[in-house]
Amino acid sequence: MRGEWEECAMTIANARPAERVNTTESAPLSVPTNHVGPLLNSAEVAQMIRVPEPTLRYWRHRGVGPKSFKMGPRRVLYRADDVTAWVADQYAMER
Numbered sequence: 619m620r621g622e623w624e625e626c627a628m629t630i631a632n633a634r635p636a637e638r639v640n641t642t643e644s645a646p647l648s649v650p651t652n653h654v655g656p657l658l659n660s661a662e663v664a665q666m667i668r669v670p671e672p673t674l675r676y677w678r679h680r681g682v683g684p685k686s687f688k689m690g691p692r693r694v695l696y697r698a699d700d701v702t703a704w705v706a707d708q709y710a711m712e713r
Contacts, residue, residue, distance in 0.1 A: 656698040663696045667705060
């Protein structure tokens, strides 16, 4: 006996082209003006700036590392632009 999802998939697969919904002609996606750019997780940032992940966590705790934010209750993310800016600031302080 086929499940409900299998029947639905078979119906779509066997539909004549005129009966199929054309998904390519939908409205174009617009990029919001407040686009945040690429997001990185803690492991990616730690690798990028060549420090251990626990050090990055400690810096986040002290408020001295790159800007971060939480997506949901646990997931910590970084904007790539913020990490790059933080590295540039660290470099400028040493000059």
